[in-house]
């Protein structure tokens with residue numbers, strides 16, 4: 091059985107098959123007769139063999155190449171001995187498998203010890219000649235046949251040379267192809283005898299790491315020692331999984347340390363093979379994938395960062411938040427908070443100076459905010475002019491307020507963007523991550539707090555509280571109710587007289603229409619619901635309704651005996667931003683028959699600021715229709731002289747806080763005096779609001795203010811109530827004596 095295995099292996103090594111051997115014998119016409127012939131002559135010829143062997147070794151000794159191999163007498167004796175055995179077998183058989191095995195074995199050994207084929211063949215020629223002589227003796231044809239043998243053996247040698255040369259060439263070119271392919275792939279190669287831990291690494295494998303092969307040793311330790319500590323476990327698991335048959339091949343990406351100490355991303359591929367019982371070998375390639383990885387990382391980074399500021403974006407915030415929440419869930423976790431930040435009036439910068447400047451502002455703001463943070467904190471650009479800060483690991487929740495204050499302070503120095511010096515402020519909403527936020531997530535809670543900070547006047551922070559949530563809920567309900575109010579006829583208008591006071595008896599020259607909402611049995615103040623309508627956009631429909639209603643009412647009064655009565659209507663900025671607003675007002679005037687000069691539209695400074703370009707063109711259009719424009723609540727906003735000059739205004743209304751407000755004192759008298767003087771000098775009509783007492787009236791008269799409005803004359807009244815004032819049934823409310831108000835004499839109706 092052992093022989094059988096060796097036979098198989100030898101056949102495989104030589105590249106022979108049994109069928110091939112039988113075919114050769116058939117071609118040689120080998121038959122039983124040959125066996126018989128040989129055995130018949132063997133006895134006669136065997137003695138001639140020792141002569142032949144002497145001859146042979148003498149001849150071999152004459153050529154340096156062979157003399158070097160057969161140079162010692164003991165070897166020669168041993169070889170002669172084994173050759174005698176062979177000749178015995180050649181002549182007597184048996185010619186079976188062991189015969190073939192023996193021949194292959196000997197040929198194999200000869201080529202291994204370096205006996206060239208030419209000597210081998212030459213020896214056969216000598217052998218045949220001597221056997222011929224032995225068989226035929228002094229036959230006349232012998233000399234001729236001997237010469238033929240020499241020529242034929244010479245030819246056989248040459249033929250073998252050409253065949254083997256062709257084979258060698260084919261092998262060389264396929265090896266060259268293989269080598270070229272490997273060079274082209276630019277991969278490193280490795281071959282690892284797993285159980286003996288012998289590792290072969292190609293020169294390219296090493297040079298990828300700027301190393302030489304010999305710097306890496308012969309075992310796997312040299313390889314694994316260079317693997318990134320974070321990746322080593324993964325690589326080992328991938329190798330084990332493949333060795334245990336869990337994967338069809340090894341295919342794994344990891345980082346490996348270069349000579350310089352930096353890491354290179356590589357892809358290792360390989361397959362394992364069982365070479366013998368308990369002997370596993372694994373081989374494969376290693377590819378430098380650092381470029382692909384870099385591109386991948388860039389893409390990943392781009393998907394999670396904002397290109398303008400380089401800050402993390404919303405995508406990344408979600409990841410950061412869920413990590414922070416996980417941490418919060420653990421015992422002993424410290425406080426964490428979210429800051430929701432929004433730039434105040436950023437739209438103004440974008441609209442007036444352009445998006446390019448706006449972008450610069452965002453970058454600079456991001457930079458300043460970033461300086462207020464500690465290393466573990468995160469600043470995220472949430473979108474537009476909104477930022478979010480995640481403060482992790484706070485000692486106490488008040489620390490979040492400290493950071494917020496630092497951020498507010500960081501924006502106090504003006505921003506220099508190109509030639510512009512800009513004052514920028516932010517509003518901040520704060521919510522903690524751990525607290526129960528009544529069903530809101532912390533981002534929504536911080537957003538709600540931000541809304542509150544904005545509503546409270548901007549440039550400040552507000553912390554989320556549960557009553558904020560209740561208020562937001564209330565706001566939501568209010569919005570729902572308001573959206574149905576118009577259809578349910580829940581709105582009404584009251585009117586407050588505006589009086590001419592530069593005469594002994596003040597007289598009503600105009601009325602201001604003020605909106606009221608009857609909701610759940612109570613009259614809701616416009617201060618409460620107008621912001622809500624503005625936010626929902628409902629103000630557009632309601633505003634139209636107010637205008638139509640007021641114009642019709644005042645026109646009715648004009649026709650009923652107050653021909654010069656003017657009608658003041660308050661506007662919201664959303665209304666002014668409608669491009670067809672002026673045309674709609676013109677329609678309403680036409681429908682009511684009220685002359686444009688009888689209509690006063692009141693706007694506040696903050697409305698002028700909202701969208702100056704659109705607002706300006708709308709106001710110009712209204713003014714060109716002959717409508718009067720009033721600046722309401724002057725003094726409470728920016729009180730910018732710029733507005734007074736830039737917009738086509740006719741009337742200035744001094745805010746009531748300067749006349750009768752809780753802080754109306756010496757200073758506010760000075761201010762109202764200045765405002766009145768300013769308005770008059772600009773040729774504007776000045777109306778003082780909030781006149782509640784006779785002293786107020788005296789003051790206004792002394793300052794030359796001709797028009798006034800306030801509780802001293804009348805609270806806002808329903809139309810029928812107001813008519814009592816027109817009709818003289820009621821006097822002004824603040825007059826001690828119930829004198830009938832004097833109404834201006836009625837000139838002709840317009």
Ligand code: C2E
Pocket residue numbers: 586603604605615616617620636660661662692722723746750779780781782799800801802806
């Ligand atoms: P406003 O335009 O400045 O209106 C004057 C406000 O001052 C009115 O409050 C009025 O009742 C109040 N007032 C009048 N005289 C006195 C006084 O002597 N002392 C005091 N303390 N207050 C006085 P009201 O009606 O609550 O309206 C508040 C604001 O709501 C208005 O301020 C106006 O800005 C807005 N508003 C009212 N109606 C409308 C409307 O139809 N559309 C728009 N967009 N806003 C409106």
Ligand code: MG
Pocket residue numbers: 602660692722
């Ligand atoms: Mg007003």
Ligand code: MG
Pocket residue numbers: 722723743745746779
């Ligand atoms: Mg006002």
